[in-house]
Amino acid sequence: xxxxxxxxxxxDKHLLPQKTCCYCQRPFTWRKKWARDWPNLKYCSDRCxxxxxxxxxxxx
Numbered sequence: 001x002x003x004x005x006x007x008x009x010x011x012d013k014h015l016l017p018q019k020t021c022c023y024c025q026r027p028f029t030w031r032k033k034w035a036r037d038w039p040n041l042k043y044c045s046d047r048c049x050x051x052x053x054x055x056x057x058x059x060x
């Protein structure tokens with residue numbers, strides 16, 4: 001399959017996968033820079049990740 005057929009156009013963003021942030025419960029959409037880690041992503045932003053860590057009691 002030609003590479004051009006695989007690439008999506010910018011107006012096809014509604015076709016990208018979405019997840020829900022574990023902290024704020026807002027949906028966030030796939031980004032190319034997250035492609036490697038997409039299965040492991042839980043938070044939509046650094047802020048949500050930091051707030052979630054500070055909200056949990058430390059487990060040792």
